[in-house]
Amino acid sequence: MKHTRQVVAITVLLSSLLSACGGGGDSSTPVEPPTPVAPATVIPEALSIKAAATADVGSAASFDNSAAAVSGLKFAWTFGDGASSAEPAPKHEFAKVGDYDVTLKVSNEAGTSKELKFRVSVNNRAHVKGLACTGAADTGWCWQSPKPSGNERADIFFLDAQTAWSVGANGEVLKTTDGAKTWVAQVTGLRTRLTAVRFADANNGWAVGEFGAVLRSVDGGANWTLQASWMRQDSAYPYNYPVSLYVINASTAVIAGDGFIKVSSDGGASWVQRTLALSRIDADGTMWSRANDKLLKSTDLGKTQVEMLSNLNYGAAGPLPMGKAGIFLSEASQNYDYPSGQYLFKLNLRRSLDGGSSWDRFDALGLPSSGYLNLQKIAFSDASTGVLILGGNSNALYSTNDGGRHWTAVPLALEANTYLSQLTLTAAGAVFRTLSISNGSGFENSLSEDGGRTWRKVTLPGDSYEVGDLRQVAAKT
Numbered sequence: 001m002k003h004t005r006q007v008v009a010i011t012v013l014l015s016s017l018l019s020a021c022g023g024g025g026d027s028s029t030p031v032e033p034p035t036p037v038a039p040a041t042v043i044p045e046a047l048s049i050k051a052a053a054t055a056d057v058g059s060a061a062s063f064d065n066s067a068a069a070v071s072g073l074k075f076a077w078t079f080g081d082g083a084s085s086a087e088p089a090p091k092h093e094f095a096k097v098g099d100y101d102v103t104l105k106v107s108n109e110a111g112t113s114k115e116l117k118f119r120v121s122v123n124n125r126a127h128v129k130g131l132a133c134t135g136a137a138d139t140g141w142c143w144q145s146p147k148p149s150g151n152e153r154a155d156i157f158f159l160d161a162q163t164a165w166s167v168g169a170n171g172e173v174l175k176t177t178d179g180a181k182t183w184v185a186q187v188t189g190l191r192t193r194l195t196a197v198r199f200a201d202a203n204n205g206w207a208v209g210e211f212g213a214v215l216r217s218v219d220g221g222a223n224w225t226l227q228a229s230w231m232r233q234d235s236a237y238p239y240n241y242p243v244s245l246y247v248i249n250a251s252t253a254v255i256a257g258d259g260f261i262k263v264s265s266d267g268g269a270s271w272v273q274r275t276l277a278l279s280r281i282d283a284d285g286t287m288w289s290r291a292n293d294k295l296l297k298s299t300d301l302g303k304t305q306v307e308m309l310s311n312l313n314y315g316a317a318g319p320l321p322m323g324k325a326g327i328f329l330s331e332a333s334q335n336y337d338y339p340s341g342q343y344l345f346k347l348n349l350r351r352s353l354d355g356g357s358s359w360d361r362f363d364a365l366g367l368p369s370s371g372y373l374n375l376q377k378i379a380f381s382d383a384s385t386g387v388l389i390l391g392g393n394s395n396a397l398y399s400t401n402d403g404g405r406h407w408t409a410v411p412l413a414l415e416a417n418t419y420l421s422q423l424t425l426t427a428a429g430a431v432f433r434t435l436s437i438s439n440g441s442g443f444e445n446s447l448s449e450d451g452g453r454t455w456r457k458v459t460l461p462g463d464s465y466e467v468g469d470l471r472q473v474a475a476k477t
Contacts, residue, residue: 040110041072049104049118055094057124064089065116067106076105080120094122130184132172148174148183154195158473159202165221167194167207175221188215188224196245204250206268208243214255216268227268230255244278248285254278254301261287263301274302280319286355288319288327295319295329297356308356313348319356322380327352328404330364332375345373349404353383366407367398379429380404387431387451389423397423397431399451410452418444428472432458 048066055061067073068088077085079092080100094100100120107113125138132149134140143149151169158164166174166183171190174183188194192213199205199220207215212229230243246254255262255271256278262271276298279290287305289296295309313331320328329350337344347364367373367390374391380403387399388407398407412420414435421443422434431452435444445467446455460467 040112041070041108043067043073043106043108043112043114044070047106047114047116049102049116051102051118051120053119053121055120055122056126057094057097057122058126060091060093061120061122062089062091063102063104063118065104065106072108074107076107078103094120097122097124130182132170132185136187148185152193154193155197157197157199157205158471159199161474163202164473165197165199165205165207167197167209169193171209171213173197173207173215173221173224186221186224189226190215196243198245198247198253200247200250204247204267206245206247206253208245208255214268214271218267228271230257230262230271246281248281248283252285252301254281254285254287256281261302265301276302276305278302280321282321288356290319295356308352309350309359317375317378320378320380322351322353322383322386322403326380326383327356328378328380328386330375330378334373337370340370342370343372344370347375351403362405364404364407366409376423377425378404379425379427381429385429385451387425387429389425389431395420395423397452412452413455422467424467424470426470426472430470430472432467432470434467 044067046066050064050066051062063077065075065088068075075086075088077087077090079085079094079102081094081096083092085092100122102118102120103115104118105113105115128138128142130148131138131142131144132151133142149172151172153166153168156164156166162177162179164176164180171188171192171194173186173188173194175186176183188207190209190213192209192211194207194209194213194215197205197207203218203220205217205221207224208230212231214227214230215224216227217224242257244256246256248254251267252263252265253268259275259277260273261276261278262273264271276287276296277289277291278287280288282288285299285301287298287302289298289305290312293310293312294307295312296305297308298305309329312329313333317332318327318329322328331348331350333346333348335344336342345368347367348361349364350359350361352359376389376391378386378388380386384401384403385399386404387397387410390396390398397410397412399410400407412433414420417438418435419438420433421436424432426432429449429451431448433446433448433455435446437444445458445460447458448455
């Protein structure tokens with residue numbers, strides 16, 4: 001019996017120990033395993049900064065990096081001027097010109113980090129924007145005064161009252177979109193002098209210059225493409241011929257030189273040379289040629305010509321437009337009459353209202369018949385209304401209301417202390433005059449758009465008073 005009591009005691013002790021340790025078959029609480037630790041985000045080995053090496057004062061410079069899209073990373077930018085950012089791809093404006101060392105520190109959750117440096121050269125090109133510069137994108141040396149450049153201007157073309165292009169020396173093209181208040185230089189890639197520019201619309205245009213240069217733009221001049229040369233193929237000295245440029249539409253252009261024309265109907269991809277002394281070209285492409293004593297007309301861009309008039313006086317002027325369908329031609333003669341000791345002046349006019357198929361011929365009545373006179377210019381606003389200016393010792397203005405048959409002197413209504421210095425006529429018939437003030441205090445300029453009946457004063461820039469080429473850039477409203 002002694003051994004039995006010892007076995008029972010050992011059994012009770014083991015049960016107590018299991019109960020104290022949470023063991024035993026009666027416990028239902030599960031044992032939770034330890035939480036695993038997530039690995040830190042890996043910083044890319046090939047880490048790089050994406051940014052432009054140059055920036056401009058006052059313009060936001062963009063910075064990016066190759067790990068910007070990786071989640072779990074932290075970014076710390078310092079821009080070298082005291083500013084900083086925690087964005088993956090920030091923008092920053094530098095306030096002063098200089099070279100700045102930009103630093104990027106990329107770190108992960110474990111505290112591992114990589115650091116990169118990038119140098120930015122900050123310029124101040126705002127004050128030269130739009131000027132003529134020797135390098136692209138307003139770089140290099142730029143004209144400071146006069147603005148936008150000191151290059152000689154050879155031609156200007158207004159598409160409307162606000163939009164115009166101007167060309168000149170060193171292959172320069174300037175464009176304005178605010179009525180010539182400001183001009184922006186357009187890069188052509190040439191240093192050849194450009195002499196003429198014309199646009200068919202806001203996008204399509206050409207420019208021509210010396211040594212046969214032909215440039216084409218289809219985006220308003222933002223980009224220019226060099227095309228086939230206009231140089232005359234049968235001439236030994238073609239390089240500096242003066243040429244005129246006409247643009248009929250977006251695909252058709254005509255370059256006219258001394259006795260020849262070059263025509264393109266495919267946007268300048270190819271040019272055809274033809275023999276024609278071009279005098280004028282209408283908006284629809286009709287060509288008129290005053291060659292020797294004949295007037296020729298072409299309706300197929302110079303391929304064929306039809307003789308409209310012959311035996312013309314050598315001093316013939318024109319053909320000039322008279323409204324939409326009218327054509328006007330003048331023949332002036334000036335002979336010295338020995339018995340009277342005077343110059344005798346005569347103006348004979350020819351007029352067609354059917355595109356040159358039939359003509360009226362008559363003498364202009366009402367003009368001076370004697371004295372040394374010089375027919376400077378005639379312009380018609382329609383088939384009936386026109387004005388002309390006589391120079392020489394007359395320097396007078398005349399108007400007509402019957403297509404040129406009768407002319408009436410227009411009183412210029414000069415004040416007592418002034419005298420007429422200059423009369424200039426536009427193609428549309430507006431008259432510009434300059435009066436010189438006798439006391440030496442300067443000049444007074446005025447413009448008339450009704451044949452000289454009324455005048456309004458015009459102020460020219462600077463101290464200029466002479467006007468050589470007046471153009472109407474927009475229809476009167």
